[in-house]
Amino acid sequence: MKYLLLIYNEENPAAWEAMPQAEQQALIGEYRAVSALPNTLGANQLQPVATATTVRVNDGQTLATDGPFAETKEVLGGYYLVEASDLDEAIAIAAKIPAARNGGCVEVRPIVEM
């Protein structure tokens, strides 16, 4: 089965800047390690939520507005697309993502098989 692992986190650039470089490198390494798993089909980090645009189409008219669809403290910061034999395997991969233990969370969503 395929799952999308959605990473939700509080955006905190100041905390990131304040982090010693060695720690930053270690964290980046952990994210890359998940990317490098044979299960991982795709992965991307998203630009900060301040760059988001929400689009709606009303009566054929495209309406683009500033900001995300929902204003919440925790925002979607990135995702992995993984292949796993079942939910337990997907959960085990999600648990390797640093955000899951650093106060954020990872939502595991099965992909509809076409």
Place this chain on the structure above:
Amino acid sequence: MIDAIFKEEWGRVVASLVGTFRDFDLAEDAAQEAFAIAAERWPRDGVPSSPGAWLTTTARNRVIDRLRRDRAFAERAPLLLPDEPHDEEETVFDDERLELIFTCCHPALALDAQVALVLRTCGGLTTDEIAAAFLVPEATMAQRLVRAKHKIKAAGIPFRVPDDHVLPERLAAVLAVVYLIFNEGYSEREELAREAIRLGSSLAGLMPDEAEVHGLLALMLLHEARRPARLRAGEIVLLGDQDRAMWRGNVIAEGARILEHALTLGRPGVYCIQAAIAELHTQPETDWAEIAALYAELMRRTGSAVVELNRAVAVAEVEGPEAALELVDSLELDGYRYLHSTRADLLRRLGRDDEAAAEYRCALELSHQEHERRFLERRLQDVGRERP
């Protein structure tokens, strides 16, 4: 007799079908049909020598018939279909009840859905029986089951015993569901308590090396043994005031035996400790110091204020109500009815009747169980009465 076989075999039949066909609805429907056929034939032709294998084979043949008719499915999943239907009773099926209960108690399902699924698929209760037991409309319960089964399929919740590294916490979740079912049946809905004991007993058979599985079974038996003595004329009877002659001695003996076995397995956990406490309460002389020590150990592991409240009751017997009251007053459990009833009792024993009465009133306000209210009302009258 046939009813007993059905209760015994339902979970095993459903588990085997889910294991093969990975479809809960298909499995339940086919099991239901097989049981209906048995109910018709067995009284006439006699019970087969291996009723479980007969029921499983009959149910599997039903599924296979149905899948053959549904050609679209057969084309998609030809590997699922055995060549020919099995002969009844010939085949020995793996017992997959453990896989089934771990699937039903997967943490990705909401707790109320886990409970409903376990009762339906492992216990064989009907949807309206489960709805009645949990005081929700049947349609609500039906929807809860449909959603849970859909999630199992769509999210890929596995049908297997979890890997060793997650087994302890996943087993804890299974035991919590069984104990929750038991507690739901503690006062009035006896059939739920019986069902929980049945589940606990099959778990103990399936996981013979897990101390906590046996601990939970012992705990439930030791509590259940006192059921006949727990109520008198519709009023709750406290443990110390119960007529011990009404306790089920054979059930206590069985609980004690299982506890003793559990303790030989090592690594006793919260259920073993609670069972040990329940066992001490069945002794002719209650060892309150030991009970207080066990509650202290339980507190260390759970950090639960409710456990601390129970310890206070034991402390009252060892060190007196004053020390217990001090302990109770340190707890943040305001609004918990047993805090107020416990406090009331300690104050009553200290002769502080006015304060005790206020606490009994507080507990009464929070209690909605009729037999509990009767007890509290009588106690309230007692402390309200003028002393000579």
